[in-house]
Amino acid sequence: MAVDFERRGAVKTTLNLIPLINVVFLLLIFFMLSSTLTVPEKLGVDLPRSENARPRTLSSIVVAVDRDGRIAIDDRAVAAADLATALLGAVDDPGRAEVLIKADRAAAAAHVTEILSQVQAVGIARVGLASEGPKSP
DSSP, X not given: OOOOXXXXXXXXXXXXXXXXXXXXXHHXXXXXXXXXXXXXXXXXXXXXXXXXXXXXXXTOEEEEEOTTOXXXXXXXXXOGGGHHHHHHHHOSOTTTOEEEEEEOTTSOHHHHHHHHHHHHHHTOOEEEEOOBOOOOO
């Protein structure tokens, strides 16, 4: 008494990767849009807080000074003695240029006043001091 079982053809199973790829791309787009893009600065400057802080104009030249007195113009390190020359190289028309000084809250006032005097010696009249806005509760 032999039982004859019917042999069925082998079932082909495939893994469909298209939905997985779609989910990965959606996650990528979500994280790209929801993250904030910040450019790391060459000098770690801890800005002082101010109640009257306003957003800066993007056309400003940024001069940063850290607590040790190191100076950078638009994230390029510059010696204090070469600041005036570097400023002249960074602007086309000193009369219309704007400079934003980002001084660390622990930086000596002497460093900031030296930067201000060199900016003034170059002929740049529009100068701003950067600060952070009030801390959100």
